[in-house]
Amino acid sequence: MRPGKWCGLAMVVALTATACGGGGTERGTGAGGGPPGGDGFPVRVADCKGAETTFTAPPRKIVTSNATALEMLLRLGAGDRVIGTGFPPGKGTLPGDLGARAAKVPVLGTAVIPKEKLLGSGADLYLDTFAAMGSMGGAGDTPTEEEFAAAGIRHIYLASTACASMAKGPQRDLSGVEGDLTRLGAVTGTAPRARELVAGMRAKVAAVHTALADVPDGKRPGYFFFDFDAGTKQPMALCGKQIANAVITQAGARNVFADCDGDFKPVSWEDVVAKNPDWIQLGVRDRGxxxxxxxxxxxxxxxxxxxxxxxxxxxxxxxxxxxxGSERTTLPGTRTADTVEEIAHTLYPTRFKAAR
Structure with a gap:
């Protein structure tokens, strides 16, 4: 399991989300071309293809594409700047005060935000979780970069999801998620809080590493993520470039479809049976x-x-x-570390008995 082995410090993660076989290609740098930190501006963030967006100050009016991006900003302490979202979180999805604050954010679209509404929102930043993936219904209605620029809206992505299919290799650790949090902290001027969140995630995963330190790769149980909501006629395999592959790997399991290229891929039930997984996650999307x-x-x-x-x-x-739930496993956020814990505790209960 390579306990305790990290891609590098948070500063390195901020420069590239693919630092350790990880999640995407979006990068962020701070003033003078160095790593972002504190309130230092300008901050430059590159998209999946390398095109850079420069921030000379934190954005004041942010629209998020979905609940994942919204939750990240709420946890960073920048939620008061969110003026609208698509794919809003269902009631009870987010815990306590987080859910109450999310409920106050105007819903610009129950799914993908209509182009006209997004361009006319008055936002100065659109935080996009998945449009570049090209797999979400309605994503074809997304404005072009020229239309974003004409409306005065800067457009950046969560690299661990939006850029995943373009990555050179599989996601095996949470460096992609850490990179997203670190970049958003730099862009919104909440870098200290981002460092706290990343440190908290690392502490949880490190505890799992310690408990499973002597489990060899060959003894990891096979694990199948059953995407129930994708349909039962033909199963959808979760491949190595999807962030959930990192979650499964860090939890001490072996994704039985880790070797398929991309993030998701249709397979057959015969393929699933041939893999003969030891454990199956019932990947159900949140109903609210x-x-x-x-x-x-x-x-x-x-x-x-x-x-x-x-x-x-x-x-x-x-x-x-x-x-x-699917979202906790396949979308980035601090709760990906919680999912690592939950999977590990389920698969190896005796190793965590003393911690309970």
Whole structure:
């Protein structure tokens, strides 16, 4: 498991999200071309293809593409500058005060924000989680970079998701998420808080590394992320470049589809059976209600138990299911470290017994 081995310090992560086989190609640098830190400006952020956006001061009016980007800004302490979002978080998705603050953010679109509404929002920054992925419904309505510029809106991405499919190799650690947080901290002038969040994530993952230090790679259990909401007719494999591959790897498991190129890829049920995973995560997307989520998890488990191709799998017969929401696993944020913990504690309960 290579316990304690990190890609480098947060400053290095800020320069490139791919620092250790990680998540994307978006980079950020601070004043004078050095790494961002504190309130130092100008800050330059490059997109997936290397085009740079320069910030001479923190943005004042931000629109986020979805709940993931919104949550990051709320945790950084920049939530009061968010004037609108798409794909808003469901009720109860975010804990406590975080959810209350998120609920006050105007919803510009229940899915992808319509182009006219986004361009007319008055924002000076649009934080985009997934448009560059080209896989979200309605993403074709996204404004061009020329239209963003004409409206006075700077456009930056969360590299660990938006740039993932363009990365040179798989995501094996959380450096991509750390890079996103560090860059956003630099851009919004909340770098100290970003460093706190990254440190908290690292501490949680380091504890997992310590507990699993003597588990060799060959003894890691096979792990299948079942994207239930992507449909059951043809399963969607979670590949090595998806951020969830890093979550699974850091938790001491082996993603059975880590070797497929890209972030997601349609496969067959025969492929899943051939992989014969030891554990299956029921990847259900948040319904915004605990009872609805529980029902969806039950439906996903019921499908695997009754579908002829999968009902004989040992993981299915032995109820080796993890009921962990898709967003916590496949989208960036501080909760990716929580998901690493939860998976590790489930797969290796005796190693964490003393910590409970």
């Amino acid at each position: 209600d605990a009872a609805a989520n529980a029902k969806a998890f039950d439906e996903a488990a019921r499908f695997l138990k009754t579908f002829p191709a999968t009902q004989g799998l040992a993981a299915v017969r032995n109820d080796r299911f993890l009921r962990i």
